[in-house]
Amino acid sequence: MLSLPSYHAIAAMVITILMFVGFVRGRMSIEIVSLLTIAVIAVGLYFFPLEGTRPIDGLALAFGGFGHYALITICALMVMGRGLVVTGALEPAARILEQVFKVNLQIGLLVSLLIAFFLSMFVNNTPVLVLMIPIFAALAQRGAMPTSKTLMPLNSASLLGGMATTIGTSTNILVVSIAVDLGMREIGVFDFTPIVLLASLVALPFIWLVTPRLLGDNRVEADDNVRRFHTRLRIAGDSALIGKDVSEIQPTLPRGITIHEQTRGPLQAQQRLHISGSHEALEDAVRVLKGELAPSWVLDRIRRLASAQGTDIMAVEMTVTADSRLISRTLPSSGIADLYGVAVLGIHRPDRLLGGRDQYSEGGDLRIVEGDVLLVMGLQDDLEAFSRGTAC
Known part of the structure; x- marks a missing residue:
């Protein structure tokens, strides 16, 4: 029993x-x-x-x-893999890959799978995917194979290659360490390799030829829609909005601006309104409604430094990657302005992904997730430091 x-x-x-x-x-x-x-x-x-x-x-x-030595090994591999991505050490291979895709899409996919497979044997498979995903996204935008038919095969190839050695994936390192702790013989780095190579003779052709045909095509026709950025408009002390209800200011809003919340009572100075609109529409809202899209102190700092250095202020769009430290944070809690001296003016997220309660903090701020596009304003050096420091 x-x-x-x-x-x-x-x-x-x-x-x-x-x-x-x-x-x-x-x-x-x-x-x-x-x-x-x-x-x-x-x-x-x-x-x-x-x-x-x-x-x-x-x-x-x-x-x-x-x-534990297994955790130290995993962290060391992650650091090394991240270094390969940040320093661009693998970019020559990426450029060669793009040239192969121009010759033939199927041959390009096969070469990509083989590269992911063999790199994952000697480097942790996670940074290999981090490197390859932007390449495939760019190729899809240029009319090559859609990402829905390539990313899953790419992921499968990297997982298959990661199983070939004890350092290819974190789970193998843990299994080896547990085996040693249990008194079993020490497993060598290439002990799994013959088994995986034999299995790959069947698995890789399947991943290359069959898997893409089982997956749907997620490409959409290009349209004239522009990105809409969600943000919080801070009402300035001299704004014409002060003392008015939200319903009263709807007719005065610039074209393309939407207010996503209904506040009670008249608006007050420094109150924040959840609005969305294109980059141009948000600039019109700031000018017409006399508000700010970021803390005034960071905006003043950017303008002051730009004037002192004689440089231009830039506004760029940055995509949040899978390993960004911003994921699950909100703009107020991220410390972006303090650490990098740049201002995030808004966050773009497709409407079909919005609406979940857990996507907003208790204060009503949108939580950043992978794939979000940030509209960031600042000086060029600060923007580059922000991109490197947060993996955007």
């Missing part, structure tokens, strides 16, 4: 479920949820230690993983 799990086992399952709920809800960043989970485990094992252990042993169990 099966016995009931211990209280510690039940608590471990409950904590695991709550951790994943925190990940899915997105109200806190993944890092905060993970640290809170470790803290709960440490405190719980201190006051309710495992049988035959001391309270301090629970602290060692909870925090000992930070010094």
Whole structure:
């Protein structure tokens, strides 16, 4: 007869479920949820230690993983992979890949899969995908194969290559370390390689020829619609909006501006309105309604530095990538203005992805997610530093 799990086992399952709920809800960043989970485990094992252990042993169990060689190896591979992307060390291979696609789309896809497969054997497969995804997105925009038919095969090839060595993917490193901890023989770097290479003789042709045909085409016809950026318009002290209701100012709004919330009572100075519109429409709203799209101190700083240096102020669009530190944050909590001296004027997100309650913070600010497009204003050097520092 099966016995009931211990209280510690039940608590471990409950904590695991709550951790994943925190990940899915997105109200806190993944890092905060993970640290809170470790803290709960440490405190719980201190006051309710495992049988035959001391309270301090629970602290060692909870925090000992930070010094585990498997975690250090994974972090080192991530740093190396990120360095390859940031420094552009793999860009020559990317340019060659673009030339191959110009010759033949199918041959280009095959070469791409082989590159992803072999690179993932020696570098962690995550940075390999980070490098390849923008290339395929650009190729799709130029009329090549749609991303819906190429990114999944690319991901499959990188996962397949990552399984070929013990350093190709994080899970292999963990398995090897656990095997050593259990007293098994040490697994060599290339012990898995013959098995994976044999399997790839069947898997890669399938990924190349069959998988794209099973996936749909997500390309859309080009239209004249421009990006609409969501932002908060800060009402200045001399604005004509002060003392008026939102319903009264609707006829005075510039063309293309939409107000997304209904406030109660007359508008006050420094109040923020959730609006959306194109870049040009937002500039008209600032001029006509006498408001600001970013904190006044950072806008004044940008104008002052531009005047002192004799340089132009630029407004550019930047896409949030998968490894950006901005994901799950809001603009007020990101510290962008303090760290980089640039002003984020708005966030573009397709309307079909908007509307979820968890996408907004308690203060009503939009949480940044992968794929968002930020409208950023600042000096060129500051914009480049912002792009490097936040992976945009």
